[in-house]
Amino acid sequence: MDTTQLLKGVLDLAVLAVVSKEDGYGYEVVRRLRAAGLSEVGDASVYGTLRRLYAAGALNSYVVPSVEGPHRKYYGINGHGQALLKEQSGAWTLFANTMNGLLASAAQPTQEVQV
Amino acid sequence: MNTPILPPGVAAYVAAVRAHLDDLTNDEIDELTGGLEADLDDALGEVSEDGNSPEERFGPPAVYAAELRMAAGLPPRAEVRGQHGVATLWNRVGQVTGTWTERVRAHPRWPATHDFLLTIRPAWWVLRAMAATIVIRRVLFDEDFFVFVVLALAIVVSVELGRRGIARRSLVWRGTIAAGNTLAVLMMLSVGPIAFALGQEGESSYDSVPTQYESRSGLQLDGAEVRNVFPYDEQGRPLRGIQLYDQDGRLLEVGEAARESVADEEGRTFSPVPAVDADSVQRWNAFPLRRQLIAPDPASGEARAVPGGLGLAILPSVSPRPLIAGRAAEPVPTPASPVPGSSLSAPGSPTAPMVSPTTAPAPAPTAPVSSLAPSPTSSVTVSGRS
Numbered sequence: 001m002d003t004t005q006l007l008k009g010v011l012d013l014a015v016l017a018v019v020s021k022e023d024g025y026g027y028e029v030v031r032r033l034r035a036a037g038l039s040e041v042g043d044a045s046v047y048g049t050l051r052r053l054y055a056a057g058a059l060n061s062y063v064v065p066s067v068e069g070p071h072r073k074y075y076g077i078n079g080h081g082q083a084l085l086k087e088q089s090g091a092w093t094l095f096a097n098t099m100n101g102l103l104a105s106a107a108q109p110t111q112e113v114q115v
Numbered sequence: 116m117n118t119p120i121l122p123p124g125v126a127a128y129v130a131a132v133r134a135h136l137d138d139l140t141n142d143e144i145d146e147l148t149g150g151l152e153a154d155l156d157d158a159l160g161e162v163s164e165d166g167n168s169p170e171e172r173f174g175p176p177a178v179y180a181a182e183l184r185m186a187a188g189l190p191p192r193a194e195v196r197g198q199h200g201v202a203t204l205w206n207r208v209g210q211v212t213g214t215w216t217e218r219v220r221a222h223p224r225w226p227a228t229h230d231f232l233l234t235i236r237p238a239w240w241v242l243r244a245m246a247a248t249i250v251i252r253r254v255l256f257d258e259d260f261f262v263f264v265v266l267a268l269a270i271v272v273s274v275e276l277g278r279r280g281i282a283r284r285s286l287v288w289r290g291t292i293a294a295g296n297t298l299a300v301l302m303m304l305s306v307g308p309i310a311f312a313l314g315q316e317g318e319s320s321y322d323s324v325p326t327q328y329e330s331r332s333g334l335q336l337d338g339a340e341v342r343n344v345f346p347y348d349e350q351g352r353p354l355r356g357i358q359l360y361d362q363d364g365r366l367l368e369v370g371e372a373a374r375e376s377v378a379d380e381e382g383r384t385f386s387p388v389p390a391v392d393a394d395s396v397q398r399w400n401a402f403p404l405r406r407q408l409i410a411p412d413p414a415s416g417e418a419r420a421v422p423g424g425l426g427l428a429i430l431p432s433v434s435p436r437p438l439i440a441g442r443a444a445e446p447v448p449t450p451a452s453p454v455p456g457s458s459l460s461a462p463g464s465p466t467a468p469m470v471s472p473t474t475a476p477a478p479a480p481t482a483p484v485s486s487l488a489p490s491p492t493s494s495v496t497v498s499g500r501s
Binding site: 011025026027028030042043044045046047048049051052054055063066069070071072073 | 146147149150151152153154155156157158173179180182183184185186187188
């Protein structure tokens with residue numbers, strides 16, 4: 001199964017979750033997502049998502065200048081983002097439970113069908 | 116602006132990504148690509164089997180830009196947002212040239228070339244300002260002092276246009292600047308970059324533009340316009356009514372510029388008057404040219420010839436010594452020669468003898484404006500013979 005398609009629907013949630021722990025700049029967020037197991041996440045998708053969440057007012061943003069390299073743009077979660085994270089987490093949990101239940105029942109077809 | 120040390124190609128890659136977002140507003144582009152250099156730089160800092168160039172790691176800039184904008188919830192590039200006809204046309208042109216530029220950007224030498232071009236970009240800004248100055252100078256005025264002022268202003272404007280990336284701001288700006296840049300390049304090609312850099316365009320460009328030749332034709336000495344010719348005989352006496360021809364029988368005429376009015380040191384304006392030959396043809400090769408006083412009409416204020424203001428040109432303050440060698444030379448009698456006693460052998464045959472214009476007084480010491488004919492020896496030669 002193509003996990004990139006699944007990822008599209010939950011990338012907002014994943015990014016919010018990662019940023020809620022600690023502020024991070026673009027590639028750092030990518031790194032954390034990959035470290036958490038979302039290895040197929042695309043760099044540009046994450047950057048775009050960060051920008052969109054920022055534009056939606058769910059994230060704060062600030063630039064940290066660097067002496068040696070280009071400046072980094074950091075993102076951090078704000079109140080609106082926290083609320084969004086909570087709401088989307090709930091939706092995801094519900095959805096995931098539903099899916100799990102569905103799949104569990106599919107695994108033992110003969111017994112469940114009688115009910 | 117700090118200039119961070121970036122691995123080769125990162126700046127170029129980001130620029131290419133931005134180029135694929137250029138249908139968005141400047142704010143949107145900045146929002147999307149802000150800090151992107153740092154992110155790419157970081158990603159490239161990690162060893163990967165994909166390779167180390169931005170293209171190898173992140174894919175073609177077009178795909179990257181598309182992913183970026185889609186994730187950010189912005190419409191894809193093909194989807195035009197409320198654009199008018201010119202913009203649609205512009206986009207279509209962009210699509211055609213885009214394929215070509217992508218091919219160039221994919222070339223392995225592109226990052227180095229791009230870095231080099233970025234380095235010499237300020238020189239282009241200054242060159243562009245020079246081209247603009249030439250245009251302004253030709254269209255508006257010809258005062259050297261103002262040319263420097265305009266050049267200074269043009270350099271500031273041009274550099275600021277380049278530095279602030281105004282070209283990216285909107286379609287109208289982009290179109291205007293593209294058109295202006297094309298003009299500037301054409302201007303530089305036509306004038307020649309070296310003459311241009313040395314500030315010699317005033318002279319050299321006229322030479323390179325054939326249509327300007329007319330105004331530079333006629334008698335010249337060391338590049339300066341000859342306004343009149345004063346012949347003297349072998350005794351050093353001034354001559355009048357002399358027709359001049361070159362070795363091929365062409366008229367040795369004063370140029371167009373020398374036929375215009377000039378002011379003397381007292382502020383009076385004189386217009387040179389040509390002789391008229393027997394065929395009623397104006398002759399600008401008959402010397403010395405006489406001159407007509409010009410003054411504003413008291414009633415209308417328009418400049419017009421002052422009646423009785425026709426006179427001889429003032430002789431230059433020279434006193435030619437009598438010729439010794441000239442006397443020794445045997446004059447070649449030429450039947451067609453219009454001036455008896457001339458020691459020149461006429462190469463062509465001047466067709467018509469000279470006559471005075473009907474309104475002109477006889478060129479004698481009794482000329483109405485006698486003060487204009489100061490030479491006491493002016494009666495030694497004749498003109499207006501028929």
